[in-house]
Amino acid sequence: MHRRGASTRPVVKIRTSTIVTLAAAMLTAFAAQAATVSTGDVIQGKRVISHLDVADLEPGRKHSFYFQGAQMATGQHWYVPVVVAKGEIPGKRILLISGVHGDDAGGNAPTRHAGLVFNRLFKPNADYVLDNHTSTTGTHITASIFAKMGRPEIRAMAELFPIEQIWNNPGYPGTLETALVDAGIPALPTEVGAARSFDRRMIPLFVEGSMNVLKRHGVVAGPMGRTSKEAGYLYRQRGAPGAGNARWLPGAEGRAAQQGGARPGRRNPAQLFR
Numbered sequence: 001m002h003r004r005g006a007s008t009r010p011v012v013k014i015r016t017s018t019i020v021t022l023a024a025a026m027l028t029a030f031a032a033q034a035a036t037v038s039t040g041d042v043i044q045g046k047r048v049i050s051h052l053d054v055a056d057l058e059p060g061r062k063h064s065f066y067f068q069g070a071q072m073a074t075g076q077h078w079y080v081p082v083v084v085a086k087g088e089i090p091g092k093r094i095l096l097i098s099g100v101h102g103d104d105a106g107g108n109a110p111t112r113h114a115g116l117v118f119n120r121l122f123k124p125n126a127d128y129v130l131d132n133h134t135s136t137t138g139t140h141i142t143a144s145i146f147a148k149m150g151r152p153e154i155r156a157m158a159e160l161f162p163i164e165q166i167w168n169n170p171g172y173p174g175t176l177e178t179a180l181v182d183a184g185i186p187a188l189p190t191e192v193g194a195a196r197s198f199d200r201r202m203i204p205l206f207v208e209g210s211m212n213v214l215k216r217h218g219v220v221a222g223p224m225g226r227t228s229k230e231a232g233y234l235y236r237q238r239g240a241p242g243a244g245n246a247r248w249l250p251g252a253e254g255r256a257a258q259q260g261g262a263r264p265g266r267r268n269p270a271q272l273f274r
Contacts, residue, residue: 039068043079051120052082060088067121070113078113080121092217095126096210097176118179128157128217129180129187130210140194143202146177153186160216161190161209162226165234205231 036056041048048066057063062085069078122129135141146169147158158166169189171178180187192206193199208225215224 041068046081048079049082050116052084052125054084054086054093054125057084057086059086061086067117069116070109072109078109080117082121087219091219093125093127094214094217094219095122095129096132097129098132114176118176122176122180123183123185126180126185128153128213129177129185130157130213131177131180131187131189132206133189133191134193134195134197135191137195141191143193143199143205144191146171146189146191148181151181151186154181154188156216157186157188157213159228159233160212160224161206161228162231163205163209163228163233164231166228 035051036049036053037051039048039050043066046064046066048068050068052065052067062083065082065084067080067082069080071077142165143163144165144167145158145161145163146167147154148171149155149158149166149168171181177187177189190206190209193202209227211220211222212224212227214220215222
């Protein structure tokens with residue numbers, strides 16, 4: 001699993017369920033899990049924790065923490081900012097990770113850190129995950145989504161984003177997305193442009209799609225925004241690691257294929273998601 005924490009994002013007002021912002025955000029409900037454990041430290045006025053259990057937290061309010069990750073050789077720890085906005089009514093827990101990464105770190109400390117974050121923070125407190133990405137330094141990627149489209153819950157989330165490109169992606173061992181899915185948690189990675197920058201054209205598309213996901217699961221109220229159907233999206237089949245290049249299929253054709261009207265001589269995009 002290769003992922004780092006990032007700055008928190010503003011949370012939205014909710015009627016049901018919970019939002020947790022962890023270098024992003026998690027929408028939480030009431031579940032019986034291991035207790036939240038405090039280290040006794042305070043950083044910038046926020047309590048430091050080594051385990052999180054959202055069931056421990058008071059409903060109807062926002063909670064801010066620092067999660068204590070791996071300890072380095074210097075004796076210092078890495079910390080991840082966490083904000084839990086817990087709703088008054090039980091509902092789905094949706095984790096929104098907004099680590100504007102791209103340059104994945106390796107080595108013993110990152111590996112230990114990833115394990116702590118996954119097992120003590122993510123896995124016990126999420127029913128669905130939106131994992132926002134950027135490309136690596138020196139490269140650029142257009143607005144797109146990598147999704148295990150053969151899984152209905154993941155496909156449903158992917159198609160709620162008003163973007164033009166959706167990859168059917170089998171995933172790679174060791175990545176956060178694959179680890180979450182293997183643990184039974186539907187996860188959807190998004191690609192929001194180049195590393196180390198904020199793309200003002202792309203960001204609203206992913207905000208709109210994320211809000212659609214929250215509405216789908218009853219976390220926030222309101223009508224659905226635009227989706228991939230309005231965007232005229234493209235499907236792309238991404239093979240297993242080492243596979244050759246794939247070809248693009250237009251979204252309009254993909255929708256026709258799903259309805260049983262694929263054009264002669266063209267591959268039915270729906271077959272890409274099995």
